[in-house]
Amino acid sequence: xxxxxxxLNGDASWKTVEPLFRAVWPDKAVAKLPWGHIEWANxxxxxxxxxxxxxxxCHVGIYFRTIIWNGHQVHIGGIxxxxxxxxxxxxxxxSIALNAAIETVRANxxxxxxxxxxxxxxxxxxxARGWRPFTGEVYCEQPGGRVRFEAMAPFVLDIKRAxxxxxxDLCGLPW
Numbered sequence: 001x002x003x004x005x006x007x008l009n010g011d012a013s014w015k016t017v018e019p020l021f022r023a024v025w026p027d028k029a030v031a032k033l034p035w036g037h038i039e040w041a042n043x044x045x046x047x048x049x050x051x052x053x054x055x056x057x058c059h060v061g062i063y064f065r066t067i068i069w070n071g072h073q074v075h076i077g078g079i080x081x082x083x084x085x086x087x088x089x090x091x092x093x094x095s096i097a098l099n100a101a102i103e104t105v106r107a108n109x110x111x112x113x114x115x116x117x118x119x120x121x122x123x124x125x126x127x128a129r130g131w132r133p134f135t136g137e138v139y140c141e142q143p144g145g146r147v148r149f150e151a152m153a154p155f156v157l158d159i160k161r162a163x164x165x166x167x168x169d170l171c172g173l174p175w
Contacts, residue, residue, distance in 0.1 A: 003093075004050050005100050010043035010061065017046060017081075020056045024083040035119075035151035039142055041173035043081060045104060047097045057088035060097040061175065062104055064111070068169040077105030077159070079116040080175030098129065106159060113162030117152035117174060131155040132164065140170040149174050 008016075030036040043061030051057030063078030079101055084094050105111050115134070118126060123133075134154040139146055149170070156162035 003096060005096065006048045006050075007062075007100065007104055008046050008048060010046050013046045013048065014042070016048065016056060017059050020059055020083055020085060021081070023085060038151055039173055040080070041175045043175070045101075046081075047100045047104070049093050049097050051085060051088050053087070056085070057091075058084045058093035058097045060094070060101045062101050063175045064105075064108065065170065065172060067115075067171055069163055070166040074112050075110045077108065077111040077114045078175045079114060082116075094125075095129065102157065112160045114157040114159060115162075115168070116155050116157075117149070118155060119152055123153070123155075126155050131157045132162075134162075134164060134168070136163070136165040136167055138168045138170065138174075140174040141172050 041063060044064050045062040047058075047060040047062065048056055049058040059081060060079060061081035063080060064075070065078060066073050066075050068074070079098065082094060082098065102114065105114055114131075116126065116131065132155060134156045138149045138154050140149045141147075146169075151174075154168070156164070
């Protein structure tokens with residue numbers, strides 16, 4: 001069995017991804033989550049894996065951003081919107097898509113490190129793949145202004161060298 005991996009423009013591919021997001025995160029369920037009220041950034045790129053049975057099976061969003069870490073501008077890559085259709089889980093699709101996203105960011109050559117946000121039930125998944133907790137503070141923009149982002153835990157991955165602590169300002173919406 002071969003797996004088709006596509007890396008597409010984020011905005012142009014949204015119509016393909018939207019049904020997967022609605023299936024994985026239905027509006028009623030999202031409203032009850034600690035991050036359900038957050039306004040999120042749109043992905044710059046999207047890694048898509050089609051299911052052998054048809055349709056989109058897995059998605060990983062890629063974000064490029066110049067952030068401020070401890071007063072210094074740093075170009076980073078972000079990962080967000082990792083979603084796998086229920087009938088496609090436990091097949092390794094999320095790991096494959098995540099690896100493709102990481103390699104896409106590495107190919108950019110400007111990113112110093114990668115950053116993602118996740119819920120506690122996903123910590124082990126990301127830690128097993130080399131991500132580590134960022135123990136500092138993270139700030140982002142929301143419709144009401146700049147806020148401390150605490151809805152999910154930040155994790156970092158080295159490209160050159162990722163910080164473990166300090167203060168990060170996302171200089172925009174979170175992902």
